[in-house]
Every structure is written in structure tokens, then in C-alpha cells.
Amino acid sequence: MTTPMTDSVLLHFIQTTDPDEIADLFQAARDLRELHYGKDVYVRGLIEFTSYCRNDCYYCGLRCSNHSAERYRLSVEEILNCCHHGERLGFHTFVLQGGEDPYFTDTILTEIITEIRRQFPNHAITLSIGERSFDSYARFFAAGADRYLLRHETANETHYGQLHPNNMSLKARKKCLMDLKEIGYQVGAGLMVGSPFQTAEHLLEDLHFLQELQPHMVGIGPFIPHVQTPFSTFGNGDLDLTFRMIALTRLLLPNALLPATTAVGTLSPKGREAALLAGANVVMPNLSPLGVRKKYALYDNKICTGDETAECLKCLQGRIERTGYSMNMGRGDYIHLPF
Numbered sequence: 001m002t003t004p005m006t007d008s009v010l011l012h013f014i015q016t017t018d019p020d021e022i023a024d025l026f027q028a029a030r031d032l033r034e035l036h037y038g039k040d041v042y043v044r045g046l047i048e049f050t051s052y053c054r055n056d057c058y059y060c061g062l063r064c065s066n067h068s069a070e071r072y073r074l075s076v077e078e079i080l081n082c083c084h085h086g087e088r089l090g091f092h093t094f095v096l097q098g099g100e101d102p103y104f105t106d107t108i109l110t111e112i113i114t115e116i117r118r119q120f121p122n123h124a125i126t127l128s129i130g131e132r133s134f135d136s137y138a139r140f141f142a143a144g145a146d147r148y149l150l151r152h153e154t155a156n157e158t159h160y161g162q163l164h165p166n167n168m169s170l171k172a173r174k175k176c177l178m179d180l181k182e183i184g185y186q187v188g189a190g191l192m193v194g195s196p197f198q199t200a201e202h203l204l205e206d207l208h209f210l211q212e213l214q215p216h217m218v219g220i221g222p223f224i225p226h227v228q229t230p231f232s233t234f235g236n237g238d239l240d241l242t243f244r245m246i247a248l249t250r251l252l253l254p255n256a257l258l259p260a261t262t263a264v265g266t267l268s269p270k271g272r273e274a275a276l277l278a279g280a281n282v283v284m285p286n287l288s289p290l291g292v293r294k295k296y297a298l299y300d301n302k303i304c305t306g307d308e309t310a311e312c313l314k315c316l317q318g319r320i321e322r323t324g325y326s327m328n329m330g331r332g333d334y335i336h337l338p339f
């Protein structure tokens with residue numbers, strides 16, 4: 001695709017329903033991902049280690065106002081057991097994800113990261129634990145964390161205010177992302193497609209923000225309502241639009257690592273395959289203990305909460321191979337372009 005990605009072109013692709021145009025868009029996205037990453041799809045092992053959260057995001061089932069959520073925290077030993085299990089299955093990236101849980105102080109987290117780094121010197125350690133200070137992020141990095149995922153959710157100030165309570169701000173979220181980049185993490189931003197009150201122009205702003213931030217990873221998934229949130233009556237995000245946003249992100253950030261998220265698989269049995277065919281190149285199976293997986297409910301009807309990780313891996317491998325790609329269990333670091 002040789003069309004320059006002007007705002008009007010981007011807006012057109014955000015809104016188009018023309019099957020030929022969409023096929024061309026996805027082909028261009030696949031060509032670019034194959035140019036930089038070949039046919040490989042990288043695998044990350046997700047460890048959801050706490051479902052406590054001090055925040056109250058209106059779209060999230062873990063919000064502190066959801067008093068019917070079942071809360072849990074994994075012990076250090078349980079987290080390390082997840083890593084050992086992952087290592088035996090061939091994983092080389094552990095993603096420690098949780099709500100913003102004050103129990104996990106900087107000191108406790110630093111000890112956990114240090115221990116994982118000591119026991120797994122060749123594995124990538126990714127954190128996804130929300131907003132912290134520059135100094136906290138720097139401590140975790142020094143202890144051995146390599147990557148950090150922090151979705152911005154929407155790059156429009158007003159829209160951010162419609163999705164979050166007053167004590168949260170887009171400005172603070174953006175500052176965290178800039179801090180993480182400055183410290184030297186491989187940084188992941190990301191957004192929800194089809195969140196309440198979102199417009200095509202908001203999505204264009206998301207693309208602008210991604211171009212400005214130049215993150216190494218971008219998580220793009222559809223909004224899915226959770227019954228115990230103020231957004232329970234809103235519909236699911238549009239899956240086809242989600243795929244177009246993945247493809248557009250691939251065109252703007254050719255060497256980004258883009259996951260085929262669990263959320264796209266939740267809305268469609270072939271959702272993850274379709275995301276891979278729109279330019280995604282990462283999958284994130286769950287390494288959390290089976291007993292807690294259903295409790296980590298960001299949205300309703302999340303898939304893969306009842307299967308052993310080994311079964312999930314086999315299932316994912318089949319799905320990946322049927323799209324013509326191959327599963328790569330290596331670290332799958334970001335590839336810097338030589339210019």
C-alpha cells in the first residue's frame with residue numbers, strides 16, 4: 001500500500017466497510033510484520049498476581065467499587081512456581097500483571113523481580129501494574145524488569161474523563177509512559193476499541209499519540225462490558241474496527257509488537273487468528289494458577305480461564321499454524337530499525 005497515511009486516509013480506514021479496501025489494508029499490515037519479524041508469533045506467559053485494585057475505572061470488573069469481585073493475591077512462592085511452570089513449557093517472557101494493589105509496595109515488588117531475575121537470568125520480565133512514580137519504575141528496572149505495559153486507553157482528554165473517575169488523568173498516564181521510555185524499558189501502550197462515547201476522531205487521536213510516543217508494544221482490544229460496572233449496558237466494541245486499528249497501527253509502527261488479545265478471542269472463536277492476519281504478532285497465554293483465573297475478570301465471559309497452560313499452548317500453536325505463521329517461544333524482543 002503506497003497511500004500516504006494522512007489524517008483523512010486514516011479516518012477513511014477507521015470508517016470503511018469496503019471489503020476490498022480492508023483486504024488491501026490487512027495485506028499491507030502482514031507484509032510489514034513479515035518484513036521485520038518474518039512468520040514468527042511470540043509467546044508471553046501472563047501471571048495475574050493480584051486482583052486487588054485501588055482504582056475505579058468505569059469499564060473494569062476489578063474496580064474497587066465492585067464489592068462482588070473475588071479478590072486474591074499470589075504469594076512470592078506462587079509467582080515463582082508460575083515462572084518455573086512456564087520455563088518447563090518453554091516460555092521466555094513472564095508478564096506480571098495486576099491491579100494497582102497497595103499491598104505490593106516498591107520493596108516487595110523489587111524483591112520479587114530480583115528473585116525472578118536471579119532464577120531466570122535469560123528471561124524477559126514484563127510488568128503491567130499501573131501508574132507508579134519515576135523512582136519506583138527505576139527501581140524495578142534496576143532489579144531486572146525489562147518491559148512495561150501500560151495502556152493509555154484513549155488519547156483524548158475529555159474521553160479519558162468519561163472512562164475514569166476524577167482522581168485519574170490522561171496527563172498522569174502519559175507522564176508514566178514517558179518516564180518508562182526514559183528509564184529504558186520496552187514500553188507498551190494500548191487502547192480499547194468501542195469503549196463508551198468513543199468516536200472515529202478519538203481513534204485518530206490514539207494513532208497520533210502512538211506515533212508521538214513510539215511505543216515498542218501496543219495492546220489493542222475491543223471493549224467488553226462487565227456486569228458489575230457503570231458500563232454494563234453498553235455493547236461490545238466492533239471487532240472488525242479492532243482489526244483495522246491493529247492494521248493501521250502496524251502501518252504506522254512497522255516494528256511494533258502487537259498482541260492478538262484474549263479479548264478478541266472472547267468476542268469471536270477465530271478472533272485471534274483474524275488479529276494475526278491483520279498484523280498482530282504476539283499471543284499471551286495464561287500462566288496463572290487455574291484456581292484464580294476466573295477471579296481476574298476485567299470483563300465478562302473471558303476465555304481460556306479453565307484450561308491448563310500446556311493445553312492452551314497446544315491450542316494456540318494450532319491456531320497460529322493454521323494462519324500460516326509459526327509459534328516462537330524465544331524472548332521476542334523489539335527489533336530496532338536500522339535508521
Ligand code: SF4
Nearest residue numbers: 053055057060063099
Ligand atoms: S483497569 Fe486497571 S487500574 Fe483500572 S480498575 Fe481495572 S485493574 Fe484497576
